[in-house]
Amino acid sequence: MTDRDYTHYTSSDFLEDDFFIHWVIRPDRKANAFWQTFLRQHPEKETVVREAAAIIRVYRSQQTFTNEAHREDIWKRIDATIHRETITKTRTFHIPVYMRVAAAVALVAVSAFILFTVIGHGKHTVRTAFGEVKAITLPDQSIVMLNGNSELVYKGNWNGESQREVWIKGEAYFDVNHINKDTANILPGHRFIVHSPGIDIQVLGTSFNVKSRRNKTNIALISGKIEVNYIDPSSVASGGIVLRPGDYVEYAGSKLLTRKKLVRPHKIATWTVREITFMDPSLNDIAETLQDNYGYAINVEDQELMNLKIEGEISVTSVQELLALVSSTLGIRMEEAGNEIIITKR
Template structure:
C-alpha cells in the first residue's frame, strides 16, 4: 500500500479514510503493521492518527440496546402472522357432511379454478367442524381462518365484491389478507367484518382470535388493529379499537374493559391442540373440552368447579390435561367414552 498520500492528512482525513477506519475497528496483523509504519514515517502525523483512533474507539464504547429478552416473544408474533399454520391438512369442504376420504384428497388436489367456480354458483358458503376437529378455511381473497372444533363459518355468495363479511359461531383464528394500500382511502371491499351475533369485528388485515360461545364473545388481537362495534336498536352503535395484545369480552350488549395479554400468541395454542391455562379454574378448563371436543362433564359437587390450579399449565392433548388436573387438585376423574365424571 502506498502511504505517501497520508503526508498531508489531518485528523478529519484519517477519520474519513476507509482503510484507516477498518484498521481501527477490525485490526489485522497486517493493517496494524502498516499503520505503525505510517506513524513512524510521518512523525508529525502521530497526533492526528492518535486522535482519530481515540475518537473511533471512544465512540464505539457506547451502550448497545439489544432488546434480547424480547427476541423470542416478537418472533412468536411474526410467526402467528405469517408462519406456517400447523393445523391439519387443508380441506375445502363445501357441505357440512364430511366427504369420504378419497373425495377429500381429490378436493384438495383439484385445481382451485374449479373450486372457485363452485363458490360463485353456490348460495351461502358454510364451513363446519365436528367436535375435536380443527380445519383451515382458505377464502377467495387469501384470508385464512383456522376453525376450532364445534365451530362454523358462513359467508354470502359473490363474496368479496362489495365487502368481505363472515359470520362465526364457536372459535376461529383469523389471518386476514390485507388488501388496502392507502389507509386514508378505504374501499368497501378492503374492509373485512366478522359478525358474532350483534357484535361486528372490523379489520383491514391482521391476525386475531375470536371465541363466540355461550352468548359471550372473546376477542384477542395478535397483530394489527381491529374495531369492534355493537349494533343496538335504539341507541347509536358503540365501538372499541383494539391494539396488539388487547383482549376483551363481550356479553349482555357490553364490551368489557380492555385487558393487555402478556403473551397474545397463546390465544392460538389450540391450533396445536395445546392447552395453556394460567391460574385456571377446574370448571373453566373442562368447559373447553365440552365446547370444542364434545365431552359431557358431570360434577359430583358443583363446588369442585371452583378449584384452581395456581400458576401455569401447558399440556398437549385431552388425556394429559385430565391427568394434570387430577394430580394437582387431588380429584378423581373418570372417563367413559365422551363422558367425564369429576369427584
C-alpha cells in the first residue's frame, strides 16, 4: 500500500502518483480496497479521482495527438509504472498520458476522423466529427476536451511572453495550467484567453465548460476564477463579470440572458466521460443536443410535442438509451432511422 496523504491531492498530483496509476491500469483486490475506503472517508475527492483516472484511460486509447513534441517525456512515468509492476510485454501502441492536468476527460475510443491541420500565421486547428470527443494537449500543457461537431484554434508558438490564446466553436472543457505565481503581478504570458463569439474569457488557472451554439454561449465554472468580457466594450458599462466556482452564465450576442448558481457544476461536463445528461429538459432541449453533438436530423410529427418536458435529471450513456427513456417517460415514439430521429405521438 502507500503512506501518502491523498486528502490534498489535485488531479495533477494523482497523475504523478505511481500507486494511483497502477490502480487505474491494472487494479487488484488490495488497491481496490484502499481506494474504496479512501473515497468513503473522503467523498469530496470522488470527482478529482474520477477525472484523473479518466485522463489516464483516454490517453492510453487515443490514437491521434496534437502535441507530439512532448510524447516521450509524457509517457515516461506511465511506462515506468507498468514495467515495474509486470513482466515487459510488447506494446501494440506507444501512447502518452498527459501528466500535468486536472480536468475531466472522456473514456472514449477516438476515431481517425479527427482532423488536425496547421493553418496560416502559425495557428493550429482541431476539429471533431459528430459524436466524437477529443483530448488536446496545448503547448503550455493545459488540456482541452473538445465535444462533437466542435472546433478549437490555437497559436502554435507560445513563447511565454505573449498571452496564450484559443478560439472555440461548439463545446469544450478547459483545464488551464496555472503558471502565474503572483496574482498581484500578472505577466502577459501568464494570461490565458478563450475567444468565443461575442465574448472573451480570461483565465489564470482553472477548469470550466464553454458551449457556443445557436448564437448563444454558456459558461460554467467548475473550479478557480475567470472573467468574462464582451469583445465590444460598449456592450457593458461595468466591465467584465467575474465567475466563482459553480457560477453559470449564458449570453446571446451582447446580452446576458442568464446568471445562476449550479448545485452540482461538474454535471455540466459529464459529456467528457461519455454521459448524456440533462436537468429538467424539454423535448426541444434534447432534440437540439442530438442535432448539435451527434448530427441527427429531427423529424417531428407535431411541433407541439417539442414543448413536452421531463422533470428531474436524465443521465444515460448512449443515444439509444436516451431515446428509450424519453419515449417511455413522455409517452411518445422516438425512433432512430439512420441519421434521422423520428418523433411521433403514440
